[in-house]
Amino acid sequence: MTRQLEPVRLQATTLGDLLLSAADQAPDHAAVVLPHRRCSYADVRDRALQKALSLQALGVGPGDHVGLLLPTSMDFIETLFGIALLGAVAVPVNARYQPPELAYVVDNADLKVLLTTDKIAEAVDFVERLNQAFPDLRNSEARNLSLDGAPGLRHIVVFGSSRPPGTWSQEEFEAAARQGNLAEIHLRRLQVRLGSTALILYTSGTTANPKGCMISHEAIVRNSAALADRYELTADDSFWSPLPLFHIAAILPLTAIFAKGGTYVTTPYFEAGEALRMMEAERVTATYPCFWTIMSDLVSHPDFEKTDLSRIKLMNANFAVQPGGIAEKMKAALPNAVFVGTFGMTETAGTVTTSQLDDAEEKRFTRLGTPLAGMEVRAVDPETGEDVPAGEKGEAWIRGYSTFSRYYKAPEKTAEALDGAGWFHSGDLISIDPDGQLMFHGRLRDMLKVGGENVAAAEIESCLQQHPAVKLAQVVGVPDERLVEIPAAFIELQPGQAAQADDLIAFCRERIAGFKVPRHVRFVDEWPISSTKIQKFRLQDQIRAELGI
Template sequence: RLGITAGDLQWTPLPLFHMASILPLLAMVGAGGGYLAETHFEAGAALEQLYAYQPTLLYPAFPAITADLLAHPDFDAGRLGCVRLINNVAPPETLRANMRALPGALHISAYGMTEASGICCHGAADEDDETRATTCGRPYPGVQLRVVDPDSGAVLPAEERGEIQVRGFSLLEGYYRDPARTAEAFTDDGWFRTGDLCSLTAQGQVAYHGRLKDLLKIGGENVSPLELENWLGTHPAVHLAQVVAAPDDRLGEVAAAFVQLREGASLSAEELVDYCRGQIASFKIPRHVRFVSEWPMSATKIQKHVLAEQLRAELAASQA
């Protein structure tokens, strides 16, 4: 699907214990191509490596890595004309911005998880830019996907949001020495409960809308943090935004935004809130804005639960 050949050199900045590094490595072994890795990701050093070795495929996989590359003062798209394909997972507006930053490359997204051997689907070259910005492609042969109502378990039609479930050859048999968790993760008919909020297009492509457990319940309405992060990321001063739930006496929960600004940019909380007015529903506008210079990270992902815990502790202390 990605058209990898023996003439390709793929760059992957992720640690080799991660599926988003192991799978690209195996793909290059299978094709007889080259594999370019890093021991530790730092945007400036990574750009020097890219300019020196001129890879044809980039597999940054996660938005924070790509954002750091594109925002670095040494970034020069003209020196990356070698790149023909980039795989990255991010909200649609971020993917559109990536396409504008490196217009000579084909940008694809993916959907998957460790429990399904890393990848269930990729975007494809025969899809247009907007389709590849808003969906993650169709499942690979041997992988089945369905979207169900999280409460009733009823299978939902195309374009309706629910929990996406996976079945196929690539699924785990179970969690190591944890039969209770294994039983909870699978339906009676063998589908794996991903906990992801998704929909399927009429053509069978996956559209990712966030984690079910991350959904905000604002005044009884379900709100996807990804929707808000997508809009906040369009502000020219915003490098990266993450949205979590904050407790609220009246609405139960409200949106709280953690924002990292672009280097040299200036933006106040009030200006960011004003940017949202008239563009998203008023009840979705963040009630708390915090600016950060670094993020609590796992090996590859921002730990949202840490951000939420920090904010809850701060709000509790202010009310004491």
């Protein structure tokens, strides 16, 4: 059962005031540490206010949508809070998106301003991707932007040393702050409601395009504070997160440690050797690797056993849903750590359930914990809407302060996911033990989980079916030791047309993010069909048998 709730008190504020309060309490305390850069809370506050002034000068006001197409960086963190201080809405954009995906999100999210960088991160040239997404950008005026594919976009800002056509340079953007009004910013900040939207985070669903989850200030701040309380974090803690900041599982630990006035430790991109060096040098006490791919890279790195990780007291390891073999290595390397499991998603602003620190190790290693204070979870028979017996599998229905408000511009999808009583029908298959411990068993819907990223089969199928030789594409998930699951595509070709597997893979690589690209392609002349639908489970059985899985 969950712990007694009587002593729990609400911790709710806006995202902007979360930063200001931390800076009030300990302005000189380290807030963020990146390789070769360390910023205090006063530094982050001052830089966030400067970015708010610049955005204000570009016409951004309460409720406007501002996109962040940036790698993990101080620019990202400062702008995220600057947007919140204005009462505007931050829209982090997945840095892996290919030009068609990027064009869709910029337009669908109704971005007024988009901020990016001219720095090449993990071989990604963001400016070039924008030019491919919007071919008329090169011939546009920065101060009178008018793009065919994104009519609402008024400004693109490029951090760095260059000024590509159609954009504002960093120098111009920062100079614009002189035109801002600080008193006006604080007035707007104090008018922001806890229920106002702070973030729109795009996540893949069962449709061809990702959906924008509208997350309120209350949802992200209270969820983070509740997580920090569950993990007993304090201002003395350093919380390491390797995930990119466009991901909810990176924003969550950032705001969780800010709620306690501690230090957030991260890198622009994950590299195991650098991560190990930072964890040792920064005396990290809590870690949030979450996914098998990251932990696998850490334990297999030659420096892993030589690195002093003894100060780590907490790791969100999710051993219950990881491949075997890693738990013992982690236990040996982190002798003082408590390993916890966690269940959450974008639609819930992060965590729904996580382990109690005093749960028995067997529970923490084989289950994903109990709900945070104020959150409810049921395992429901989706056909009847009734709870299934304890220990049996059902769909996760979730209710509480941190569930998303709605999907942006998708009322039909919102109605499918949120019912009149406030329950979010997640599409995840779970079981709940008699003592309230949750376990995840997969997805009811047609989704894949590739290296921690949600991927809709429909999105890959839609891409493949744009190829002139493809008549019909069906995508299934195949187990993978490193990524947990990878896409495999079955293709029926148009009569008289020909294509090779490599052709179709290359076609996808130009249009969708690399983690969505099928790793296997098989051609079929006949589909396994029930009375009305293609039986994907038979396709999955076929490819598993062929691969010896």
